[in-house]
Amino acid sequence: MMMLKNTLISSILLLSLTGCGGGGSSANDEQNSTPDVVSAVTYSGIFLDSAVEGLAYSTPSQTGKTDADGTFLFQTDENITFAIGDIQLPAVKAELLLTPLNIFNTDEVNDIEVVNLLRLLQSLDIDGDATNNIQIPDDAHELASGLSVDFSSADFEQQVSNLIASSEGVYQALISADEAIYYFQQTLSALGNSDNSNCAQSHEKVGYSGYFETFHHNVAGKATIIDDCTIEISQFSYDGGGPDVYFFAAKDHNYKSASAFPVGNRLNGQVFDNANFTIKLPINKSLDDLTGLSVWCIDFSADFGHMEFTP
Structure with missing residues (x-):
């Protein structure tokens, strides 16, 4: 988990400083440029449960699938939509870092829509180990063709049962909500804690x-x-x-x-x-x-x- 933490933090710091088409300009460049024309700059962001590979995405200027680091491309002020086949997630403003919390516009890890998305992503993972990132298999997109799901529904598990059972991943059914939340919390902890010294020593049980x-x-x-x-x-x-x-x-x-x-x-x-x-x-x-x-x-x-x- 320490390796994952360092990778995530390093990647986000790098993303906050760079774009994929941006660059400095000299005084001569500024003098010779046309003021009315602004070149579009393409940025790279990261989608995290753990880093999710193979998640389809689209913006007005970009389409593709996230890579092994969860990377997607976007331009300024664009909305982005992620999908697995025809399972389309709500469109959100593209940012350098997006998680299922952003997708459903909440800070609550236990939100049912967030939890069901976490369960789906982790259950589709090819090797079933979210600690080494999540890889969505290509056949999941094919199997989800024509499939529409309600992430807030009480029967969500039934809606995706055939998809999970038929995909290339090791799981044959959705993992539990508790397990999905646990792995996502490890990612959030990695992003929010750079070392073990961020906690106070105020509780009476310290030293027990x-x-x-x-x-x-x-x-x-x-x-x-x-x-x-x-x-x-x-x-x-x-x-x-x-x-x-x-x-x-x-x-x-x-x-x-x-x-x-x-x-x-x-x-x-x-x-x-x-x-x-x-x-x-x-x-x-x-x-x-x-x-x-x-x-x-x-x-x-x-x-x-x-x-x-x-x-």
């Missing part, structure tokens, strides 16, 4: 810690609350044997509850032996939302080992 109790897969180690949004994992061991495994946070070890949530990146296939690292809370969560952590397997609702934060 505890040791993992071992249940399966040799889970062991310690977790310590460093500041209001950062948890240090130390002396951590895990044999990497479980599928779809995360650190999960919850109150009173109720990791099956709707209020439980993942913290940090997926642990799939990674082996840890006395490792030390930090994880950050999602942007809409606080230390009030947890009393402990579990190394939790989503597929089987299995607790591989958990700990309780105590003074």
Whole structure:
């Protein structure tokens, strides 16, 4: 995730300074130019859930598909429309950075239209791993020919079920809303936090810690609350044997509850032996939302080992 964060921030800083056709002009150029004619300048923007590749777009001057970095082209004061086949998203003003929040004109990550768009994009991803960016397959556009969907509808999942099941991606059905929101929050956190030092140390739980109790897969180690949004994992061991495994946070070890949530990146296939690292809370969560952590397997609702934060 650190690599993704650095790439995103570097790309946006670069975009804020450059256009794809702009350039400096000398005094001679200005003297010889025709005042009534203004050359159009083409800019490049980025569409992010994670970076989305293969999303069709059109403006009055540009058409194409986003590249591996989520890049699209536009000119000043243009509106842009994104689409997957005939699934057309609402037109918005083209900017250097656009996300599903912009598409539906909201700041609310849990907005149903935003969530359903996140679910669709991530479910169509060819390899099913949003942490390495999202690639929309070409056949998704063909399969969505003649398809119109309502992102606010309660039966949205049924509207796109055939599309997901028939596309080249690894998923056969829409991923859950919680999983889609989680990955998008990692992107937002990467954009909004350049390091781990942006959080205050005002919460009463700062300094609380505890040791993992071992249940399966040799889970062991310690977790310590460093500041209001950062948890240090130390002396951590895990044999990497479980599928779809995360650190999960919850109150009173109720990791099956709707209020439980993942913290940090997926642990799939990674082996840890006395490792030390930090994880950050999602942007809409606080230390009030947890009393402990579990190394939790989503597929089987299995607790591989958990700990309780105590003074």
